[in-house]
Amino acid sequence: MQPQIKTLLSQLKPHFVFFDFAQDWLPQLSSELGIKTIFFSVFTALSTAYVTVPVRLRLTGDKNTPTIEDMKIPPPGFPHATSKTGTSLQTFQARDLLYVFKSFHGGSSVDDRVLTCLKGCSAILAKTCKDMEAPYIDFVKTQFDKPVLLCGPVILESPSGVLEDRWATWLGQFPSKSVIFCSFGSETFLKDDQIKELVLGLELTDLPFCVVLKFPANVDSHVELIRALPEGFLERVKGKGMVHAGWVQQQHILAHNSVGCYLCHAGFSSVIEALVNDCQLVMLSQKGDQFLNSKLMSEDLKAGVEVNRRDEDGHFGKEDICMATKTVMVEVEKEPGKTIRANQKKWREFLLNKEIQNKFVTDLVGDMKAMA
Structure with missing residues (x-):
């Protein structure tokens, strides 16, 4: 796939390429062509801030992956938005999240892929907003030292047809x-x-x-x-x-x-x-x-x-x-x-609120124009 994508991008010469963690090789390829990349995160800023930030792996010391106890607590510097004790996970939840760090058949883990994307991209795009997640958005921005663009929570259009x-x-x-x-x-x-x-x-x-x-x-x-x-x-x-x-x-x-x-x-x-x-x-x-x-x-x-x-x-x-x-x-x-x-x-x-939703789009377009 990579050669075909490279040929296509060379012909189209876009300002930006949007991608997700399945294409963790795209930032490097696009950089060679002088094209900026925007990683589209399907997760909330809270999820990214808690799980897939560089500082999370620093908790592991000499271990290759976090333990259940590691995952029960947030990474260093994590913002405590409203709770005096801060966000934490139960044992069964932390155990489930360990799959993010697991390598399957010798390949990259989900965390490896996501971190490669987040570190290599020109900017991060998330379907959230400051009104809902300001502390976590700022933490992600600080962790990766790059713009975090926001398109707001995605509101589905009214479905077609009628209920059975x-x-x-x-x-x-x-x-x-x-x-x-x-x-x-x-x-x-x-x-x-x-x-x-x-x-x-x-x-x-x-x-x-x-x-x-x-x-x-x-x-x-x-x-x-x-x-x-x-x-x-x-x-x-x-x-x-x-x-x-x-x-x-x-x-x-x-x-x-x-x-x-x-x-x-x-x-x-x-x-x-x-x-x-x-x-x-x-x-x-x-x-x-x-x-x-x-x-x-x-x-x-x-x-x-x-x-x-x-x-x-x-x-x-x-x-x-x-x-x-x-x-x-x-x-x-x-x-x-x-x-x-x-x-x-x-x-x-x-x-x-349609004015708020429209402003999400307007602000996103403005931020991208400033980056182009």
């Missing part, structure tokens, strides 16, 4: 903002015990709910779903709860007037989608940067709530699901639910 009749009919029977919608992205397969505790916890809320689960491609999703659910569960919640295996029109569902809460994995796009659609945010993060996205929303911005988890293995019980959900859906006049709902409203208005 079966979903519209089911959701339409419930009051405004009363339904809990729950999904975990396309790459997460919950374990049997997690499925059981999740659905039992939602049942305990006594609120209407819809759960969407994914299963591996090589299994019968319907059979697996029935097997994983508690005995008699579907009959017990009939009319008030729905559990579905497979794809759904997520954007349409979140935009439905009856949906008032989104329990999700804390992928940053899903988090923004929840805020924009006026859904209360309950986060049950599963891996990687999701843990830090959840910290950003619950601790820094205080616009959502994390489900309580056991430190060693991340176990959660039905009571943890119920408590987190009720915090933002039932106990709305008590703290912390009252503050969380107020902040959710504030950030929704911010994200939907």
Whole structure:
């Protein structure tokens, strides 16, 4: 691929090339042609600041990779935006993040690739903003001594088409903002015990709910779903709860007037989608940067709530699901639910402000022109 890209760039002679960490060789190639490169980060500034900065590896001493204990604490100089103790991770979260530093089949680790990109590029572009992540943006800028450009959180366009009749009919029977919608992205397969505790916890809320689960491609999703659910569960919640295996029109569902809460994995796009659609945010993060996205929303911005988890293995019980959900859906006049709902409203208005969104684009174009 590299020879073809080099030929193409030589012919086009662009001012900039945007790239991600899969092309860690691009900065060197582009530099030889006198072309600037902009690394587009799909992660929040908090995630980059916590995990993939040069100072992180200095903690390891003579070790090649960090330990679990290393990853539980932030790197030296890390900003403590709102918490007196600063951002930190639980044991199970830190253990999961070690994959970033693991070399597969003798090749480069994810951290190797990302650091090569961040060190070699002309500038870093992140889909965030100073309003949400100023301390972490400044820390990343200092760590790599180069511009950090911002395009703001990406707001999806309204989906085309309409919601399927079966979903519209089911959701339409419930009051405004009363339904809990729950999904975990396309790459997460919950374990049997997690499925059981999740659905039992939602049942305990006594609120209407819809759960969407994914299963591996090589299994019968319907059979697996029935097997994983508690005995008699579907009959017990009939009319008030729905559990579905497979794809759904997520954007349409979140935009439905009856949906008032989104329990999700804390992928940053899903988090923004929840805020924009006026859904209360309950986060049950599963891996990687999701843990830090959840910290950003619950601790820094205080616009959502994390489900309580056991430190060693991340176990959660039905009571943890119920408590987190009720915090933002039932106990709305008590703290912390009252503050969380107020902040959710504030950030929704911010994200939907067209003047602010347009300024993100205008400022980005201006910064790039100044670099050209």
